Amino acid sequence: MLRFTLRSLVHLIVVLWGVVTITFLALRLSGNPLDALLSPEATEQQRAQLTEQLGLDQPIAMQYLLFLRQLGSGDLGRSIITGTRAGQLVGDQFAHSLLLTVLALAVSAVVGVGLGVLAATRRGGLIDRSVVALAALAQAAPLFWVGLILIIVFAVHLQVLPASGMGGASHLVLPVVALASGIMPYVLRLTRTTMLGVLDTEFIRFQQATGLGHRSIIYRHALKNCLPPVVTLLGLQAGPLLGGVVVIETVFGRSGVGSLLIDSIYSRDYPVVQAAVLVIVVAVVLANVLADLLVAVIDPRVRLGRTAS
Amino acid sequence: MTTHLPGQPANNGEAPLLAVRDLAIDIGDGPARASLVRGVSFEIGRGESLGLVGESGSGKSLTCLSLGGLLPHPVRVTGGSIQFGGMDLAAAPARQLRQVRGRRIGFVFQDPSGALDPLFPVGRQLAEVLRRHRPISRAQAYRQALDLMDELEIPRARDRFMAHPHELSGGMKQRICIAMALAGGPDLLVADEPTTALDVTTERAILTLLARLQADRGLALLLVTHSLPVAASVAGRLCVMYAGEVVELGDAVTCLDEPGHPYTEALAASARSLEAARPGYLTGIPGTVPSRIQDVTRCLFADRCPYATDECRRRHPPLAPSRGGVAACVHIDRTRRAVW
Ligand SMILES: Nc1ncnc2c1ncn2[C@@H]1O[C@H](COP(=O)(O)OP(=O)(O)OP(=O)(O)O)[C@@H](O)[C@H]1O
Numbered sequence A: 001m002l003r004f005t006l007r008s009l010v011h012l013i014v015v016l017w018g019v020v021t022i023t024f025l026a027l028r029l030s031g032n033p034l035d036a037l038l039s040p041e042a043t044e045q046q047r048a049q050l051t052e053q054l055g056l057d058q059p060i061a062m063q064y065l066l067f068l069r070q071l072g073s074g075d076l077g078r079s080i081i082t083g084t085r086a087g088q089l090v091g092d093q094f095a096h097s098l099l100l101t102v103l104a105l106a107v108s109a110v111v112g113v114g115l116g117v118l119a120a121t122r123r124g125g126l127i128d129r130s131v132v133a134l135a136a137l138a139q140a141a142p143l144f145w146v147g148l149i150l151i152i153v154f155a156v157h158l159q160v161l162p163a164s165g166m167g168g169a170s171h172l173v174l175p176v177v178a179l180a181s182g183i184m185p186y187v188l189r190l191t192r193t194t195m196l197g198v199l200d201t202e203f204i205r206f207q208q209a210t211g212l213g214h215r216s217i218i219y220r221h222a223l224k225n226c227l228p229p230v231v232t233l234l235g236l237q238a239g240p241l242l243g244g245v246v247v248i249e250t251v252f253g254r255s256g257v258g259s260l261l262i263d264s265i266y267s268r269d270y271p272v273v274q275a276a277v278l279v280i281v282v283a284v285v286l287a288n289v290l291a292d293l294l295v296a297v298i299d300p301r302v303r304l305g306r307t308a309s
Numbered sequence B: 001m002t003t004h005l006p007g008q009p010a011n012n013g014e015a016p017l018l019a020v021r022d023l024a025i026d027i028g029d030g031p032a033r034a035s036l037v038r039g040v041s042f043e044i045g046r047g048e049s050l051g052l053v054g055e056s057g058s059g060k061s062l063t064c065l066s067l068g069g070l071l072p073h074p075v076r077v078t079g080g081s082i083q084f085g086g087m088d089l090a091a092a093p094a095r096q097l098r099q100v101r102g103r104r105i106g107f108v109f110q111d112p113s114g115a116l117d118p119l120f121p122v123g124r125q126l127a128e129v130l131r132r133h134r135p136i137s138r139a140q141a142y143r144q145a146l147d148l149m150d151e152l153e154i155p156r157a158r159d160r161f162m163a164h165p166h167e168l169s170g171g172m173k174q175r176i177c178i179a180m181a182l183a184g185g186p187d188l189l190v191a192d193e194p195t196t197a198l199d200v201t202t203e204r205a206i207l208t209l210l211a212r213l214q215a216d217r218g219l220a221l222l223l224v225t226h227s228l229p230v231a232a233s234v235a236g237r238l239c240v241m242y243a244g245e246v247v248e249l250g251d252a253v254t255c256l257d258e259p260g261h262p263y264t265e266a267l268a269a270s271a272r273s274l275e276a277a278r279p280g281y282l283t284g285i286p287g288t289v290p291s292r293i294q295d296v297t298r299c300l301f302a303d304r305c306p307y308a309t310d311e312c313r314r315r316h317p318p319l320a321p322s323r324g325g326v327a328a329c330v331h332i333d334r335t336r337r338a339v340w
């Protein structure tokens, strides 16, 4: 397990280095970085100061090292609009988005796995067919549309939940449900298919023959065997989920890294955009590493470098 | 006075532990319906062992599975009875069958590598089955699991308790499976080709172990195998199946040495030529086993039988007394004594 963890960490570092390097190159290849990093009204003095800070008068290799050192000290530049440190700006907003994402992930995991198992154990029945139809519907519906429908039904008509804004737990319900609806169908479908496969394996038949109870066969053994692919999927969905956060935060008027990103793009606040993208990418990569580790905890064969059958 | 039929165990006036009568197993419905097993009857007495042999596809596994209500949909029992402990398992409701599985009849299957949950330590899987059958604490279950692993001659049971299936050899896994099958203290162990997936040395060890467990626990054993000599070495009596039917049933040694049915004769002969292992002298049985039978107005072995006559193709031969017990052949007198 230790070796597996170390391997995952090395993997993580390599990916992060790649992301950082691409960010560096993107800025250098798209023209004079000063035009991107400063507002058009910037004074000559400001331009000179930034030129020195970024080492733009030095060779590109030197610039790269300076860039890495700056990142290492957590300096992601300053917002063109407000002059606040971009890192801090993004960091403050990221907490809101993370909460939303983690809750949506948890909801879609619980609901998706639950309904998937329910459907698989009642294969071909009415429940199975309704659940599969529900998944298809949810999969086809765009996020913003789901968000609007939820607002119309629960906030406007029933008036049981707030439509938008920040606040207590009640403000989280609709955005979390809307966000979860985007990935829940994938979790559900994968759980159902995997479960049907597991239920058809030799060890399930043997457990039935040993007299083991239906419940412990389904919810202990079959379910655990379904988890590795589902956990991997949840890790992979972290990316689309953070993309969804951008939409959902806008629809529900919530602050967060998503709405910050949108605002910064509109105002061409390049340092903030860069910082936000960097944080999102790091979060996505971390989510995948976490998923890999979790799979290795569940399936001891993975730790040996073998793949689960 | 005696109700003892040829080919059935000596009963001393006691009812047999298991009595299968005229068992029929079909698949599908309507025009797609076909018969997989027909008219299978045999008995097993308490503590007795019966070897079930036959080529691939002859219906051995289906017969075994039917004893626990374990037939996979759409395969099902469509006739006959399975008398066991005062119940008819062929007609028993699912709830009752769940009480029988593991507690009255234990099952072991062919592939020990697929039979265990890959994600749980084997000792904990064994302990879980123990707790299912007995009202004991987790700690007690762990202790009893270790005892059971010792009884199954698993060396270093303590180390292996927390091992996952992929860390154990096939033989060790099969021992764990047998332990799980015996956890509920059954009277009958059904072992469906328990050694087919193992190498020859391990096969010997497992068969010896089964024989010992049988003697120690007074266990009745239904041992399925492809090999006539293996069956005869472990079981007192043999049941030979062909294309879903019993073609010979009787004393193991006699069936091997003086087969009553041409099919048993052919199985014995091919086993002997394997044993002699002389290249070019391997006797296979030409042709293949018919499956999904829809017409049984003839002897199903006739097309592959050296003794077949027109009569064999007109009439389905009934079981008739043979040297070892009963055999379903009209040419019993023509089959040869084995020359070893
Ligand atoms: N689930 C199933 N669906 C359809 N046909 C089946 C099924 N299980 C078994 N059969 C058919 O029933 C017949 C008997 O199968 P069975 O598994 O009992 O044979 P067997 O004697 O155990 O053979 P083997 O030595 O290969 O295990 C075969 O022809 C097989 O094709």
Ligand SMILES: [Mg+2]
Binding pocket: B060, B061, B062, B192, B193
């Ligand atoms: Mg079989």
